[in-house]
Each structure stands twice: as C-alpha cells, then as structure tokens.
Amino acid sequence: METLDMSNFAERRQTSIFREILNESHLQACYTCGTCSGGCPLTGMESTKDEGYDCRKVIRMAAFGMDQEVIDSRFVWICTGCQRCEIGCPMGVKLVKVWMAAKAARPREKVPGILHKGVDMVMRTGNNMGIPEEDYVTLLEELGEELAEECCPGFVTPVEKVGVDYIHFQNSKEAYAEPDDMKWWWKIFYAAKVSWTTSAKNWESVDWGIFTANMEASKEIARRKVENMKRLQARTLILPDCGGASYGTRLNIEKYFKDEFGPETGHTYVYFFDVLLDWLESGRIKVDKSVHAGRIVTWHDSCKHMRSAYLTFGDDSNLEKPRKILSYLINMENFREMPHNRLESYCCGAGSGNWPGPFEAEKTEHGGFKARDIMATGADLVVAGCSNCRDQIMKNLKPKYNLDIEVKYIWEMIADALIMEE
Template identity: 30%
Template sequence: MNAIVAAELDPTFRDELAEKMKSLDFANCLACGMCTAGCAFSDLHPDNDPRKMLRKVILGMREELLKDPFIWYCTMCERCTVECPMCVNIAAVTRAIRGNFRTDSPGFLQKVVDDTIRSGNQMDVQPDEYMETLEWLQEELQAELGDPDYHIPIDVEGADFLFGFNAREVKYYPNELQNILKIFYAAGANYTLSSQKWDATNLALFSGKDEDFWKITEPMLQEVVRLKAKELVVTECGHAFRSVRWGYRTFWKGPQFPIRSILEVLDEWIQQGRIKLDPTKNPEPVTLHDPCNLVRKEGVVEPQRRVLKAAVMDFREMFPNGRWNYCCGAGGGALAMPEYTEQRLIKGKRKVDQLLATGAKIVAIPCHNCMDQFNDLNKHYKLGMKMEHICSIVERALIMPEKKPKV
C-alpha cells in the first residue's frame, strides 16, 4: 500500500462533496469496515472495496479518489448501507462523485441519457413507431380476446392510473406489453397510456447528473397532471420505478399523487378478486430475484411474493432475500459499460450460486435491467433456466372472465 502523504491531502474535498450532496451523512463514518463486509462483491475482483473509497473521501485524497475504478465498479445497490451502523449511504456518495467530479462516463451510459433527453425514451423509438406498435398490439389483443371492440386507451383524461413502462417493452419485447394489457383487460382496469411521455426509465440515475435526470423524469410526472390521472403505475423495472419515485420526492413541486409498482397493483387486484389465477398453469418450481432499486431502495418486498404464491405451484425463496438480497451484478448502469463486462459477470456468480441452491427451473425477475443480466448469466454459466417477468407468469395463469352477452 502506498504511503499517505499529508501534504498532498485536500481537506476541502469533503466539504465540496457534502455541498453537492446537500448532506454530510458520510462524515459519520467510523471506518469499521461493515460496508466492505456487507458488500457481496468486495472480495471478487480488485478495486471493489467501499471502505477504502469512503476513507479517501474523508481524508481528502481527491486525486486518488477521482482515479479510483470503484466509482464505476460500484453497482450502487446499497447492500453496504444496510450493514452500516451509521447509515452512511455509499451509493449516494458514489453517484454524487460520478455526476459532479468525473467526466469519463464509461461505455454508452451518457449516450443513452442524451438520446432519452432528445427523443423522450432510452431506445430512441420515434412517435410513429410507438403508435404503430400500439396499433399492432391492439389488433393482436382483439384477436386473442375475441373482442373486436377492444381499444388501448391513449391520452384518456381522468383515468385511475397512467401506466409508465420501459422502452424495451416497445422496442424489443412488445409481447410482454401485450401480456400486461391483457391483465388490465381482465381486471377491467380504468387506465391510460400517454402518446407523449411513456418511458419511465432514466439512466441519469446512474450517471449522477441531476440536471439530466430531471429533464428525463419531470415530463413523466407532468403527464400524470396533464391527463388528470389519479396515480402513476410503473412497469416491472426497478430503476424506472426508483427514478420516478426518487425524482418525485427530491425535485417535484407540482400536484401530489401516488406512484406504485405494477406488482403492488396486481397484488391488490388478486386480493380483491378482480383477477383470478390458476396456479396449475405454472407447475415448475419458481424462485424470485429482488431488484435492489425496487426492494432495498423503494421498499416493495411482499407484493411480488403474494402474487407469485397465487400464480405458481412451487415458489422457492433464495437466501438471503428481500432487503438483504444480493445485487445481480448489473446495477449502477453496469450494462451500459461494456468495458466492465468481465467484472459484471464475475459479480453475477454470487447470484448464480443462489439460483442453483433453490433447484428452481424458472426465475421471476421484476426488472428489465436485471433481466438482461440474468439472460447473460444464464448463457455464460450454462444454467438452462427460464428467465421471466412476473407479469408473464401471471398472464399464463390468468383465468379470463366470462364475456357478458351483448344486449
């Protein structure tokens, strides 16, 4: 280890960072090492030690810190914060350093942010492509449901909720959006989609640039107001859900409204009897991944478990789970940083070991970002498992209501 030269330390750095964060929470650090003990990845590859990173902050080792690979290796999962006796949020510190002191945004992270600001969605889907996809899905659902009068509600004012989703569901996985809309149909949901701002994702959550972040998330919240919806419901995407909720709490000054995950809504509908499920349609053993942004950061822990227990015959927990879960290894924007693919897959081995221990055949993954990582892990480690979103599992078990004869 290199010697620390006092004359080279910058005592102003800590205060400068604290001002950027509007908080001094990291000043409470005891240097006890519980963060490193709690990090699931600290022993897997070099430069992945949260305690060392934070000590550089506290000591004012500006130059060493700003060259530290940890700043981009960290998945910002907050597993270290769960263990910290002083509740120091190292993920928040890491994000603040990324957005305010580093200019070397790896991979295509900043490109996706720029594309989202320009086009309104992270996949650069053009308005005509979006509307054509919805028209196609409408035709597919009319045929599947046997209901030629079925229409996807777009820009309907006064709905119970505006549904915000992930651009992947339009660009690459429209079949999954179709499954979701089918569930809405079965529940008799009073909802709307927006023709203007529909992508709830925001990779500036990971780049750390608050100005970019708010340019992306504010229009999503404004759509709720424009369409006079009672609440915003967000698809199975941990970082999309985290983005709108965190942005709402941190920056939003407009009218107040609830923001819920689709998993919370499904849980409510099942308990109310609005949708009925046949778990025999899902006989294979199923385990559940807990996305960090959805579970540890936003506290949605039990709804997805109740939904799965109603939808499958054999539900098996991974351990640890819930708030104590392990990150899949792709958090913090890692999927947008291909130069760190090796480290990402190494981190994923922790999750692979958990999966294999359950003996499950299907992994329920309520997050698009995590889904991409699990698909990579499935291929890289030759797991032979099936990776699915919870809505797809629910749709398979869905008992469609009897059609009422037309008068």
C-alpha cells in the same frame, strides 16, 4: 497512486467535492471497520483486482479528499448501487451518495459506455432509443390489433386517452427490441376492466439519468411522467417496473413533486406490486394455478424495489407483496427462498446501468453471487420484478453459469395464467 501528503489535509477537505455531503452521507462517522467491504460482492473479485479498490478503501479516499482518484476510478461505475454496504454499516454511512457524487463529477464525455448517449437521447426525444413518435404510436396500435385477435376481443391500445384510472409507461428497450413483451401488461389491464393510458410523448419509463448521477436529467424524466399524468388526467401513476426507474421516479416525486399528489389533487402513485396484488385480492383478475403446476419457483428481490425503498423511504412493504402475488399463481409448497433474500438479497450484478454498460466481466462475476443463490434453491423458474434484473439473469447469468432455469416477469406469470372472462 502516490503516498498521500497529509500536510495539506485541511485544504484538501475544504476544496473536496465531497465536502457538501459530509453530514448528509455521515462520511465523517466512518469507523473504518470494513463491514461495508465484507458485505460487498465487488471485494476481491478477480475482475477488479487490477484496480484493487473496495468500499472501505474508496470511502477513506473520499474522506481524505482524494477526489480525482475516486472520480477516475472504475469502482464507482461497476458498483451497482445495491446498498448492501449501507444495510450493514454500524454508523449509517451512506456510501452510495459518495459514489454518486464522484460519478456526477466525471465529465459527461468520459461516462463509460452508452449511458450518457442514452440520457442525451431521452432529453431530446423523450425515449432512450430515439424512436419517432409516429413510429411508436403505429407500433402500439399494431400490437393492440394483434392482442385483440389473440385473446382480448375489442382491445385498442389506449394512447393519449384522457380521464383514466391509470397511466402506465413503456420501456423503450421493449418497444425497440421486444415489443411483444408489452402485451403482458396490456392483457392484465384488459382482464381487470380498468381504464388506463400511455403517452405518445416523453413516454420513457427508464431513468438513465440516475445511472449516470445526472440528477437534473433524473428530475426532468420524473417531471415528464408527472406532467403526462396531469395532462391526461390519470388518477394513478404506476411507478416503472425497472428498479432504478421506480426508485428515481419516487425519489424525485418525494423531493420535488409531492404537491402534485394526494386527496386534494386526485392523483396518487403506486408500485406495480400494489396494483397487481389489489386486483388479485379483490378478484378483479382471476388466475389459474395449474398453469405453473409442478414448477419449483424462486423470487429475486430487486435491490431498488426492496433494499433501497427501505433505506431511502423507510418502506419495507415491497418485501412481502411479490410473495403474496405468487401465492395466487403457484402452490407455495413449491416456492423456495434464496439463501440471501429480502434485505439481505444479492444484486443480480447489473444494476445502476451495468446491464447496458461496458463492464462485461465485472457484471458477470458480480452476478455469480446471485447465480449461486439460484442454484442453491433447486428452482427451475426464477421470477423477477425488474426488467434490468430479468435481462441479466436470463441473458447473461443463465448461459454463463449453466443455469437450468426459465426466467419470467411476475406480471408475465399473471398474464400467462389469467382466466379471461367472456
């Protein structure tokens, strides 16, 4: 990096890609105090020393109009968008907005790894994996038949069912590689005796558009969900379990599709936490605590469900909902909070597309902060509410950090403990 020539500073600022978000991001309010870097796990990591960037350095580069250096940096891609930097900033600088602007400015053919290919695929086929509609519907039907034989007599997967209470979207990763995982939600729907459906077209729950800062793609992915809800006359849209996808869907609904929801339309959208907690509290579903008796349990607060929902929407309700859900499943005397929890939680290390992304060393070292928090609890069961987080903890952190743990989704725990009434 060359010494910055300040003689043309005004010109650089006027032509900077960041000029349009100066006020929105509060970039000019930066004190250069370094609180952001102090809270960011990427600071000083061995795997990032070659580039040598941290939050404070990159935000100053953006402020000085050093556009190309920021656009070309690895830093904005290995950042997981966890917003720990923002929760601590005394001036409310929205650093992730700046990173997103830099990511958006990178030519799509230079987006790291497979992320842009996934975005292109979902735009063309309706899911990240490019699974043909006929194959997908056949898979859902066959899985439904298996579930009916296993524990849910009479169950038929409700594909394209019209006039239902809920619409639920599937993760193409599960349809492609872990199809049995979809049964957990289906089993809960069956036990709750509610009407629901999933769509055969444009059914992808995940939003890789937001991972790549392709906000037009993110908007379209959300629009398709809303359109499916309207087309199938579903009263409630359940936001996806993937933290990035729930955040992206809500962000776009609030910005572009808010008029499609409310009493006058008959439609609403909710987090899956709301659905599960409501059914447990109302007695619509019943669970057996003995299934997880004796387990020492901890909960992973996913960044987008928790901190991002609070910072972006002013919504901190998700902080306590999963803990209330767990109280139905376990003896809370066996629950252990991580040292850093709720708004102070560490990211799993794989957010913002870093799970399928190419930066293996970085996401593993970043995840070490979460791994050490898990170890500190002494838990043997880690519960997650995000597919991205669950995969990172179970498939990467567990073997890399020799964690003696089992990792479960919170809805998987419910499905395993359900009392199935005749």
